[in-house]
Amino acid sequence: MMKHFALIGMLLAGATPAIADPGIFLGTTCNFGGSVGVSVKVLSNNKEDRGVLASGVSYYPLTGKFGIDAGAGYLFNKVAVTFGWDFLNNNPNIGGGYVNTKDDNPSPISQPETPQPPA
Numbered sequence: 001m002m003k004h005f006a007l008i009g010m011l012l013a014g015a016t017p018a019i020a021d022p023g024i025f026l027g028t029t030c031n032f033g034g035s036v037g038v039s040v041k042v043l044s045n046n047k048e049d050r051g052v053l054a055s056g057v058s059y060y061p062l063t064g065k066f067g068i069d070a071g072a073g074y075l076f077n078k079v080a081v082t083f084g085w086d087f088l089n090n091n092p093n094i095g096g097g098y099v100n101t102k103d104d105n106p107s108p109i110s111q112p113e114t115p116q117p118p119a
Helices: 002-015
Strands: 023-031 036-043 048-059 063-074 081-084 091-099
Touching: 023 048, 023 063, 023 081, 036 063, 036 081, 036 091, 048 081, 048 091, 063 091
Parallel strands: none
Antiparallel strands: 023 036, 023 091, 036 048, 048 063, 063 081, 081 091
């Protein structure tokens, strides 16, 4: 019985993912079939200056089609660029748009100087 608990504990410890805040992408996507669409994606991270994995949904208003894609990208300050594959339209795509990024290294807050007693 103890062996089962130990095995389950080891499996759970190994299966625990690193926790990162996801980013939400709102922007445009252009698939290489020539359609431009509006996209909503979930990104694996929301930290600036990092690579991310992306998955989302696109709507192409000129053709009336939807797309479901997965891919990878890079986060800048409040902006992301993604490259992926649209599984419904069977095309590669590129996207760009707004993301709720966080600065990984915020600037230090300046402390007011404390007055020194006269010498």
